[in-house]
Amino acid sequence: IRIIRGQRIVPDIEQALRFTGYGSKGEAWERAEGVCRDMAPLLRRSLQAKAVLAFSGERLYVILTLGAAVSRQIDRYHDDGDELAAVLFGAMADTCLFALEQQVLQQLRLICRQKGCGIICRHEPGSDLPLSVQADAVRETAAGRTVGVTVNAAMALSPEKSMSLVFDLCGDSSVFQVKHDCTSCPKTDCAQRQAGTVxxxxxxxxxxxxxxxxxxxxxxxxxxxxxxxxxxxxxxxxxxxxxxxxxxxxxxxxxxxxxxxxxxxxxxxxxxxxxxxxxxxQERQGFSALAAEATDDDTLSLAAGHDYGLAIDIGTTTLAAALVDGTDGKILATATAVNSQRSFGADVISRIGAACHGKGKALWKAVRRDLTRLLKQLFQDHPGVAGHCHRMAIAANTTMLHLLMGWSCEGLGNWPFHPVSLGGKSYDVQDVLGRQDVLTDCTVTLLPGMSTYVGADITAGIWQCGLASSDEVSLFVDLGTNGEMVLGNKDQRFIASAPAGPALEGGKLTWGTGSVPGAICGVRIERGRAKVKTIDHAIPVGICGTGILEAMAGLVREGLVDETGKLVEPYFHKGFPLASTLDYQRITLSQQDIREIQMAKSAIRAGIESLIERSGISRQRIRQVWLAGGFGYYLDPQKAAVIGLLPADLAERTTAVGNTSLKGAVGLLTGAVTLEELQAIAAGAEEIVLGNDEAFQRLYIDYLNF
Missing domain, CATH: 3.10.20.30 (Beta-grasp domain)
Known part of the structure; x- marks a missing residue:
């Protein structure tokens, strides 16, 4: 437990007036401002600003208060019938409480560094945590004894001008996510809501x-x-x-x-x-597995004579970008965002259909808008870099490239496939992003793809994993709505794409969700009960890819589903309970959910086995399996083998490699690989089309069972 005392805290009168509804300066504003100035000395004398911090396991509890004297003065104004004075005095006190919060957060950074821990998420009881958590905070900090704050039966803090915060801790002291996020706060009518955040x-x-x-x-x-x-x-x-x-x-x-x-x-x-x-x-961030690793520098200054570039990965679900120093090869900053095209469909097939039925322009506008916002986000903290950024490299699957460039998707949906282009060419930035005020003098290079359904993102992955330069045989699998895979070495490479659908990423499931705060990402089932872990340790809102896989592995191991995927009673009709939401709804895996998972995992596994069978390469020659993508980054190969997603004999040879698509784009910018080398990789692969393949159809049926 540690106590922090507020230093030289003064009320912000202008902010207080805006809190109380004075929208613009005028006669009413000036009268209220005069009242505030008269009361400000009394408020400053009444302040007993202090905070108490308590580290408890993986959480940090904080109680902040201005002391009882401030609350008593507000009560006096009410008793005297001076409601205006009570409201204005209270609003000024709020600004002092926020000033105390900022002082505490500044000291907290140093305290965390000393303790060797970081903060990965901020919670506010009554907002994204139940109000009852305030009782935990008061207990853990011994707030009644340390700072004179108690909690009543209604879970309200006393004195009134007090607040509680809860932070989730991690072992990385460089992580410090302590700011309030207005975009995720449910208090949409809050007077303190920051302008411009929503x-x-x-x-x-x-x-x-x-x-x-x-x-x-x-x-x-x-x-x-x-x-x-x-x-x-x-x-x-x-x-x-x-x-x-x-x-x-x-x-x-x-x-x-x-x-x-x-x-x-x-x-x-x-x-x-x-x-x-x-x-x-709003923008959702948090796809850390999809971003490349940046340098540890907190600030970026322009290096004389250096040229900068942007590496982009356009995924079906998410976008990732990296700001790269093209001279020394350093990754200076990264950012991720949701691909808003997902509103038109979760997978490439549905988006091709949407584009061919009159929504192509809307899809084209959506990805251009997303990319422009993502670039603005990167440059926001690094002013001046945009003017020195003259190259951009984009890796994406073939459909995403078509939607980005506004090309017709008519040739992508039916056999024989006729893509307009597979990439591998350069364009002016205005031809790719349209008219925008972020970049003007910049050349954009689209990395080359291999076929309609095995795109430039996989070309980048082949290079990044060294598959095209090694004598040893490797299997590369990019897990997503489509399971793209490559088998081979520098002498021969076979490629294929298995239509898995969105189930393994949460699509089509009753409680399925993307990788957002509160998504169940880890599940352990013991004695018939589920114990879950969520992203950012937030209150559960649904279940995402890794949680789905681990839940299924647990159900199989515990015998709660049979080999056909049927849930045992009493779960067959009600679903298997995993957790509860903030309003106590049960998050479950239903029987229909399990059927969707079976079809998705069977498509991936059948694709792998078909690729091995059709290539003529003995599985004993496979020395390494590379799993790419955000889902693959967090996947436990052994649990994937339990449900039959991956072959058991290859699970021990499996390594997660993260976003190889973005890393390939970075490699092109830094000169680690040339466009000609990537084109040679793309041209040196033989595609095995699984859609009408008899072996794939047979294996798909075989691997539906667990």
């Missing part, structure tokens, strides 16, 4: 439309982790003009006040008349 797009939705479909058709992405079932509350929109009926799902997610303010879930809303809507636009 942007809104206004749309008028015609009568007779499903709201989420109309929004997507206009090129605006919606986050739908629950698959549009009205469970997660992420697709919220606000009615500005018109009427939109309240659904049962709306009542479960929103308070009466929020419903009265017009908040609705887009996934369940259907218009009966034209309705003007405000659509919050």
């Amino acid at each position: 942007q809104e797009i206004h749309l008028t939705c015609p009568s007779g439309c499903r709201v989420h479909e109309y929004i997507q058709s206009q090129g605006t992405a919606l986050v739908l982790p629950c698959g549009g079932k009205g469970m997660c509350g992420k697709c919220r929109v606000r009615v500005i003009c018109g009427k939109l009926s309240v659904t049962p799902e709306d009542k479960r997610i929103f308070s009466e006040k929020q419903l009265a303010q017009g908040w609705r879930l887009a996934c369940k809303a259907v218009t009966q008349e034209a309705v003007e809507l405000a659509v919050p636009v």
Whole structure:
């Protein structure tokens, strides 16, 4: 336990006035400002600002308070009937509490470094944690004894001007994620909500439309982790003009006040008349496995004579970017974001279909918009670099390249496939990103792909893993909505693509979600009960790829599913319970979910076995298996073997290599590999088409069972 005392804290009068609703300066503002200035000395004398910190296991609890004297003075104003003074005094006190918080966070960085730990996530009881956690914070910090803060039966802190914070710890002291994130905070009507953190797009939705479909058709992405079932509350929109009926799902997610303010879930809303809507636009980060490793420098300064470049990986689900010093080869910064094209379909087949049915332009606009925002994010912390950034390298699968360049997708959906291009050429940045104010003098090179369904991302992976330069035979597998795979060495290489679908990444599952905070990413089943781990240690919201795989491995090991995938009673009808959400809904794996998982894992396994069988290469010659992609990065090969996703005899030879697609783009920028070398790799592969392959069909049926 450690106590920190606030130093030289003064109220921010202008901020306090904005908190209380004074929107612009004028006569009312000046009168209120005068009242605040008169009260400020009294507030400063009343302050007893201090905080207490307690490290407990993998968590850090913090209680901050301004002391009881501030709360007593607010009560006096109320008792005297001076409500304006009470409100203004309270608002000024809030600014002092925030100033104390900043002082504590500054000292906390040093404390964490001394203890050799880092902070990976910030929680706020009553926001993303139950309010009852305040009792834990008070207990762990001994707050009643140390700083005079207690908690009552309603879980409210006393004195009033106190607050609690909870941080998740890690072993890396360079990680320090302590800031409040307004974009993920459910308090949308909060007066402290930071301007600019949540942007809104206004749309008028015609009568007779499903709201989420109309929004997507206009090129605006919606986050739908629950698959549009009205469970997660992420697709919220606000009615500005018109009427939109309240659904049962709306009542479960929103308070009466929020419903009265017009908040609705887009996934369940259907218009009966034209309705003007405000659509919050947010960005989700956190795909660390998809980013390359940056240097440890906290700041970046321009090096004289150095040239900079941007490496980009356009994945079906996510985007990753790296800012690279092309002179010394250092990766200076990385960033990731969701590919908003997922609103049009989870896999390349559905996006090809969408593009061929009139939505190609919307898909094209979506990825250009995503990339422009991602680049702005990279340059935001490194001003001046954009003007010295003259090269960009993009790796992506063939469909993503077509959607980026606005090429026709008609030749991608049916045999014989005729892609417009497989990449391998360079373009002016305006031809790729369109008119934008981020980059002007920049050449963009698209890495070369090998076929319609084995693209440049796999070419990059072959180079990164050394498969094209080694005498030993390796198997490379990129796990995603499609399972692209390569078998061979420098002398011969065979490639294939297995249509796995989105189930292993959470798609089509009742509680499936992407790799977002709160997604169940680890599952251990003991004595018929599940113990789970979530991303950022947040309250569970669903289950993502690695959690799905580990849950299935546990069910198989415990005998809770038979070899055909049938759940034992009593779970066959209700599903197997994994965890509960913040509002106590049960997150389960249903029987239908298991069927989806079976089909996905069987496609991957059948693809691997078909590739080995058709290539004529003995499996005994395979010395190494490389697993690429964000899902593959966290996958436990032994658990994958338990459910039959990977061959058991190859599990021990399996290594996760992360985002080899982005690393290949980085290699091109730094000169580690040339475009000609990548083109030679792409040209030196023989494709085995699995769609109509008899061996694949036979093996697919065989590997459906566990």
